[in-house]
Amino acid sequence: MASPKKSVAKEAGQDKAHRSPPEFTREQELTALRDMLLIRRFEEKAGQLYGMGAIGGFCHLYIGQEAVVVGMQMALKKGDQVITGYRDHGHMLACGMEAKGVMAELTGRHGGYSKGKGGSMHMFSKEKNFYGGHGIVGAQVSLGTGLAFANSYRGNDFVSLAYFGDGASNQGQVYESFNMAELWKLPVIYVIENNRYAMGTSVTRSSAQTDFSKRGDSFNIPGKQVDGMDVRAVKAAGDEAVAWCRAGKGPFILEMQTYRYRGHSMSDPAKYRTREEVEKIRHDQDPIEQVRNRLLAAKMSEQELKAIDAEVREIVNASADFAQHDPEPDASELYTDIYR
Numbered sequence: 001m002a003s004p005k006k007s008v009a010k011e012a013g014q015d016k017a018h019r020s021p022p023e024f025t026r027e028q029e030l031t032a033l034r035d036m037l038l039i040r041r042f043e044e045k046a047g048q049l050y051g052m053g054a055i056g057g058f059c060h061l062y063i064g065q066e067a068v069v070v071g072m073q074m075a076l077k078k079g080d081q082v083i084t085g086y087r088d089h090g091h092m093l094a095c096g097m098e099a100k101g102v103m104a105e106l107t108g109r110h111g112g113y114s115k116g117k118g119g120s121m122h123m124f125s126k127e128k129n130f131y132g133g134h135g136i137v138g139a140q141v142s143l144g145t146g147l148a149f150a151n152s153y154r155g156n157d158f159v160s161l162a163y164f165g166d167g168a169s170n171q172g173q174v175y176e177s178f179n180m181a182e183l184w185k186l187p188v189i190y191v192i193e194n195n196r197y198a199m200g201t202s203v204t205r206s207s208a209q210t211d212f213s214k215r216g217d218s219f220n221i222p223g224k225q226v227d228g229m230d231v232r233a234v235k236a237a238g239d240e241a242v243a244w245c246r247a248g249k250g251p252f253i254l255e256m257q258t259y260r261y262r263g264h265s266m267s268d269p270a271k272y273r274t275r276e277e278v279e280k281i282r283h284d285q286d287p288i289e290q291v292r293n294r295l296l297a298a299k300m301s302e303q304e305l306k307a308i309d310a311e312v313r314e315i316v317n318a319s320a321d322f323a324q325h326d327p328e329p330d331a332s333e334l335y336t337d338i339y340r
Contacts (some may be wrong), residue, residue, distance in 0.1 A: 062260070147162075
C-alpha cells in the first residue's frame with residue numbers, strides 16, 4: 001500500500017519520466033513568441049541604459065528565463081496574483097504592465113510604477129495583481145503565502161504565484177511558509193526558477209538537495225520538475241498546478257529548470273562559468289528560438305517573424321525614449337506613500 005505522501009505526489013503528477021509537452025495552437029505560439037520577445041528586447045535595452053548610466057542601483061536581467069513567466073501567465077485567469085523577487089522586469093511585462101512605466105521606474109522617473117522611488121527591484125501594480133518586486137531574498141515567499149491566505153479567507157478561487165530562485169530556496173522563511181500553506185491548504189504555487197547559479201554559486205555547491213521539486217516533501221507538498229526553457233512544458237505544468245490549487249488541495253511546487261544568460265546582476269562578470277556553457281544553452285535550448293523554429297516549420301515566413309520583432313522593438317524603444325525624457329519626481333515625493 002502506497003504511503004500518503006507518495007499518493008499525493010502520484011495524484012499531482014510528480015514524476016521524472018520524459019514527456020513531450022502538449023502542442024500549442026498557432027495563436028498560442030504567436031502569443032508566447034511576442035510576450036517572450038518583449039521581455040528579451042526590454043531587458044537588452046535595460047542593459048544598454050544601465051551601461052550608459054541612465055539606470056542606477058541594482059539591475060537583474062531576465063534574459064534566458066522568459067519561458068517561465070510567459071508559460072505560467074498562460075495558465076492563469078484574471079484575478080490570480082503574482083509576486084516575485086528582484087529579477088522582476090519580465091514578470092511585470094508578462095502581467096500586462098506597460099513597458100514605458102517599467103522603464104521609467106528603472107530610470108527613477110515620475111511616470112514609473114512607483115513614481116521613480118522604487119527602482120528595478122520595487123514596483124507594483126494592484127490593477128494587474130502584481131505585488132512586487134522585492135529586494136530581500138525570499139521575502140516574497142511569505143508574502144505570496146499571505147495572498148493565498150487572503151483568497152482562502154475570502155472564499156474566492158484565485159491562486160497566487162510566488163516566484164523565487166534556487167538561492168532563495170535555502171532561506172528559512174520559505175519553509176515556514178511551506179508549513180503554513182500545507183497546514184491550511186492555501187492556494188499558492190511556489191515557482192522555483194532554478195537558473196543553476198543563485199548569486200554566482202552553482203547549486204551543486206550551495207544546496208544539499210538539488211532536486212528542488214522535493215523541497216516540500218516533509219510538508220506533503222507535491223512538486224514537479226519542469227523544462228523551464230520550453231514554454232509549452234511550463235504552461236502544461238502551470239495548468240496542472242493551478243487546477244490542484246483551485247480544487248482546494250493546497251500548495252504546489254514547480255521547479256523550473258531554466259538558465260540566465262547574463263550575470264546575477266549587471267555588476268556580475270559571471271566568471272564562475274564558461275562562455276562555451278552559455279553558448280551551448282543558447283544554441284540548443286533558447287526558449288524564443290524554439291518557438292520561432294516551430295512557427296517556421298509550420299510554414300510561417302521569416303518576414304512575418306521579423307515584423308513581430310520589429311513591432312516589439314518599437315515598443316521597447318518608445319519606452320526607453322519616454323523613460324529618458326520623463327521628469328524626475330518632485331522632492332515632495334519623499335514624504336508620500338509612507339507610514340507615520
